[in-house]
Amino acid sequence: MTPRRRADRRAGLLFLTPALLALALLTVYPSVWVLWLSLERRIPVFGVARFVGFSNYEFLAGDPRLWNAARVTLAFTGASVALELLLGVLVALALSEQRRGRRTALALLLLAWALPSVVTAKLFEWLYHPSAGLVNFLLGERSLNWLGDPHLALPGLILADVWRTTPFVALLCYARLLTIPAALYEAAQVDGAGRLAMLGRITFPLLRRVLLIALLFRTLDALRAFDLMFVLTGGGPASTTETLTVYAYRSLFQTLQLGFGSAIGVIVFALVMATAWIYLRVLRREGMAA
């Protein structure tokens, strides 16, 4: 080993150690500790902390509230992500042909994405107000109780999430569209291809990769989403918008069952990591990921 290489090794460890220590304390340690917590019956206010094995999970397996939360989470994720991808591609296509005012266009678009989700919740709570809300006013139908009606609350929540996250998908697709050489379209035009043919044969195939990436990011974020439903509907009415994350939070910090709530947190954790793993396998099979 040359002196220079030895010095580099030392520098590498020196530079990396602070970051790794921080990650070990703040990320690794909590994510291991939560597994342990989920095996405990732990109620801090009463000083209870007892190892109970898998009994939290056994209870959850037969818990209708958990299965309802799982259904809500999957419905929320499926519907939001599908709508976001669809709308995002449309917006990106519109933006890619924009000549003037691109900066303004991007600012108007990204605004929705950059706002704190608690603000988004407040914006939509006000838009959905039964008598003074803009939504009912525009519908000319003033009696819909969006957040109070068990049939409307989940669609209302999904709409708010779609509004908030479509810009992210649109931005990714837009950036990809900008890199497609114009010569490709010109050549297709010379060959007599129409607009639809070009869209189907050039644009969509080239968007495929970025769409898969957007799908991955959006699915992971939707599965672990919390702020929007917690503030907008609080899981109600009648648990129709109670996702796994909201159920976990309620158990952790409102009924103060730290062990039980951690078990639900671990379920979300497993769901997210399994989803990420499946996606990465798909991406890899397509020869897309490193």
Next chain:
Amino acid sequence: MRVGQRIRDGLVLLLLAAYATPFFWQLLTSFKPEAELLVLPPLLPTRPTLAHYAVVLQESLLPRALLNSLGVATLTVALALALGLFGAYALARLPVPGKGALMLGIVASTAFPQIATVSPLYLLMRALGLRDTWTALVLANTSFALPLIIWLLAGFIREIPDAIEEAAALDGAGRLQTLRFVILPLVAPALASAALLTFLLSWNEFLFAYTFTATEASRTVPVALALFPGVFEVPWGDIAAASILASLPPVVIVVGLQRYLVRGVLAGALRE
């Protein structure tokens, strides 16, 4: 054709402005006098007022929350960038044992759900006596900001040609000097993107802030907004004014610093 293009461009801008309606509607609401809040039409306030802003700024806890959010976000950026820059440089350029596995772990940890780590972090903060302090929030936010920053910066640093550093080494520069005088100027724009993204994530963060804070000493803007008090009726006008104030930094970033934000988002999403 050119006229057609102009009309098309104008139409797209109009549609995007319509898309931002929820925000503009809240902006409009924040200027509506109390008496006009719960009546539609008219859509526009007939006599715009600053009364809601006066209430929020003078009588609510929001000014203190704005200070807390600003402090927490700034400190999170400083801590995560300082740790992240050195870590990213080591992972991108230096011979570190187990580099591949470390990088994989760091990327994987950006997917960890906050709801899973919030209970252990809560116990950790309590054990360290950090509940209801800025420190707790800075540390908690660093837990999700740091992996993202390392990932972003390592990608940018890898794109810098090795030859530049070798030239510096031949001139007798050590790694620290190379990082300071060669790499740092080259990744400055990337650093700005990472800083903006971290600031935004920290400013918007709710779950940790809601859990680890207890009083106005450390409550951030999203928490203050979620807990905005109403005595008998919901104070829609005041909430609107508070929402607009809470949105100021994101609006400034999207309008004024768009280039850096977009670069950060794209790098974070499209890097492998």
